[in-house]
Amino acid sequence: MTAEVRLVREADLAAWFETVDVAFGGLRESAERAAWWRSVVEPERALAAWDGGGIVGTAGSFSFGLTVPGGAEVPAAGVTLVGVLPTHRRRGVLTQLMRRQLDGVRERGEPLALLTASEPAIYGRFGYGPATWELRMAVDTVRLAAPEPPGADGVRLRLADPVAALPECERVYAALVPGRPGMLARRPGRDRQGVLDPEGERDGAGPLQCVLAEVDGEVRGYARYAVKPGWDDAGPCGTVQLRQLDALDPVVHAALWRYLFGIDLTSSVVARGRPVDDPLPHLVADQRRCGLGLREGLFVRPVEVGAALAARTYRTPVDVVLEVADAFCPWNAGRWRLSGDARGARCERTTDAAELALSVRELGSAYLGGCTLTALAGAGRVRELRPGALAAASLAFGSEVAPWLPHGF
Template sequence: MTPELRLLKPVEWSSWHRTLARAFATSESEGIDTWRSVTEFDRALCAWDGTDLVGTSNSYSLRTTVPGGASVPTGGLSMVSVAPTHRRRGLLRDMLRWQLDDTRRRGEPLASLTASEPGIYGRFGYGPATHWLTVSVDTGRVRVAVPPEASDLRLRLVDPLEALAECEAVYARALPTRPGRLERSEEWARLQLHDPPGERAGGTELQCVLAERDGRTVGYARYSVQGHWVHSNAEGRVRLRELEADDAATGAALWHHLAGIDLTSEVTADKRPPDDPIAHLVSDMRRARLRLRDSLFVRPVELGPALAARTYQLPLDTVLEVTDDFCPWNTGRWRLSGDATGAVCERTEDAAELSLSVVELGAAYLGGTSLRSLADAGRVRELRAGALDPVSVAFGSSRAPFLPHGF
């Protein structure tokens, strides 16, 4: 029998979450109430084989910052699982078909996801658009520089929940400054404080430090500390979860604070922007051990509105020949004209200058992956000599796109 796809009912939440937890080998109890608070039941899908729940998927109504600072409606795909007894039956394809059609019906030009298995989602049109920088700073051997402009800052330890509103105000001010960021509702803000004991790896509960200037909060860092002793020597670890700052001096002061916490010799973080200044703040870059991994995958759902929603670093007027097997309404030739003030993208019969699939457009959309690098990999074809490089530069971003947290 073909499993029946239908929307999740609130009374089915526990079974749905249990099925998902089994697929990801996590505890079904940890986070159940927190994640329920952000679940949109009119976008949560379940697959039933008789009385057995064998598949899950969900989309969140997100808004993503794009180059130029606009906040674009986005269907954030998440919570995707298929029971091991029902693999290779097209169930995943059917669920993604439903989710993308629903995203289109809602008028959201973009879809996005973070992938547990990145190899799956290219065939559905998602391209890797942002990366996370993993950092491990040997604070026993390096110094973290602090500029003189930080001398008037006051750092203060606070309860993370009590300081939530102050931290979210800093986050909101940073929202338009970097592509890839997500708007946060009150529920999504609270989700960032999710701190189940089973996920602390022996560390402390979540801590928060505020940076204040003239009584106003201008930055914060959330972190935990893992105590560790080797032959009577303290070698603890600071695990940074989130750091936001209004200005460079405040950011440097917060990194300096983390590097100087007593009884620790390392600061780690696994979700930082690729151009995080920590690489230039430490006295020895090799002791920072920097590594990139994929983060946000982006897919244009309505190609014209998606490309028109962002701005471009250089003036451009080009024709793109696009293929999209999964959302065929995007297939065809599109004239894209724009600059740093805005853009227009419409269908055309004019000769194309570049040929690519929607996957490459998704990867390049936020400015973190260059069309030139994709062309060098054989993924973008230049149909008119000299057309590629100006368009590649125009698609770029002065700041690396960054997804601050998963969803």
């Protein structure tokens, strides 16, 4: 079918959100979370697919700044609220929405599009590749000793109201953004996402709590968490549900974990969405007791290959000709010469012979340095056309710190 895809008018926003709810199973969000979504949505970036006078599909995006290797903040479209009614699936509606959306991203001059995927298998055909991974931990705080780093006793901890402490927590977060690829420069209003705490979403846990870590009167870290009580025949076995933990130095990071280990009436800390290089597993004696798991986080799609590759730096000098396939955004297809180092880069069209061949999806996966071109080549998704080109480019694309998306959108 061919639906009519157009921007949402203010008068259509209620119907637009209604369609999102139905597309995601019909569960209503809490009034608190729904109000927050409505406060941050950008109507000028909200698309609807119409059929017979009603909305049958939705796609929105946020205007973000994404940290890339080298520390630059690159404009990016954060794709969100994508859904199609069950009556209109497998009829091309999603493809129409993605087509219109990526054309709009290009028109705005944003070289990258980003998303987190509820169904990852959908988005590869539109050029999105998984680019960050996140660590899940279920830490046994009974069998593991708490971290005891030198200097931790000099960190003062105090409980604070999560909402009232937002400005102090945001200063910590903002200081960390330039140092890690994948982090997002938060726009006004987005900070409140971290303190949303609808009672109906607590799943038996208590209210959100916040602990601030201070050194010489300066807040240098924080943790937001909730406690879910539990009891068995042996006594209390509650769970600390960690929502966020950010710290400006290793001592503060360890001190916050030591605090979480010591919360009364609990026997574990569950943390989701942590960076894969989180220090915690290296602060304890037995990593197996950390219950580690891994899943993909952020998906990246270069919308303008030349601008995207030139916007980041490279860990080692690189000079390579890439043959890029991109059926959905054909302006990216063809040969590009990428040359750069830790100081900067250029990426321009060329007629020189290709040395590596890959699709835009693989470029997205490798872009932030969390997935190696060598690994993608092992899966047959990158082809080396000149001996030695793969190893050199793979090393250059790497990142000293693991890329990480700290929150969804």
